[in-house]
Structures are given as structure tokens and as C-alpha cells.
Amino acid sequence: MVQSIVEKKWYVVDANGKVLGRLATRVASILKGKHKPQYMPHMDIGDYIVVINAAGIVLTGNKIKQKELLRYSGYPGGLKRIPYEKLMKEKPELVVEKAIKGMLPHTKLGRKMVKKLKVYPGPEHPHEAQKPEPLNLD
Secondary structure: OHHHHOOOOEEEEEOOOOEHHHHHHHHHHHHHOOOOOOOOOOOOOOOEEEEEOHHHOEOOOOHHHHOEEEEEOOOOOOEEEEEHHHHHHHOHHHHHHHHHHOOOOOOHHHHHHHOOEEEOOOOOOOOHHHOOEEOOOO
């Protein structure tokens, strides 16, 4: 009903030099649609976000050395720890995606919202046809 009326825009966000947590909260809010007057918690009316330059994201304090990505296979001895220092060199887009995904609802609706997030390590992205508007999060 209301979802078909709401126009979904495309925004591009430059993550270069931005703090990870602050960027993630603002992007998650836009993905949820909290910036729109038609916001309803049970509906997905948020906009699409393209995050570029994910390799330039900043972690404050000692997080770059202390924070780890944990993955558990379910088997004994199946815990894998990947330090963020290594992760930032190999897959910086995963760091940003994980931070934003953690701030969205952990339901079917949240999984639907995550699909509207596109993250790229460099300045190029294949979404020029959607004419994304630059979004200043300062």
C-alpha cells in the first residue's frame, strides 16, 4: 500500500576518512527510512545507499589492532579469528557491510534492507544509471 507510493532514491556516500561507527549509524538510519515522514517500523521504505572508498574508513583508538571478526563453524575447534588489521587490507568492504548490517533489525525485514546497501573499496561503482545523489553525512 504505502510502500508502492514511497519513492526510493539512490545516494552515494564517500567513506574516505570517516569513522566506521558514525558512518554506519547514519547509513543504517537511511536504509531503514527513518529520515522520511512516512516511516513505519514494520515497512521497508528506506533508500538505496552506495558506499564508495570503503578502504579509507577509520577505526578510532586501538580497534584496528584489538577488534576481530569471529566466525564459528559449529564444530569443536571451528572458531576462526580474523583481526581487523588484516581484514582492512584484504576486504575493507566487508568491514563496512558488517558494521551497517549489525545496526539493522535482525529479522526478515532487516535482511531485505541489507540488499539495498552496496559497498565498494574504491571510488568506482556500477550504479551510475540510477543517478545516485551525493549524501553528506557530516
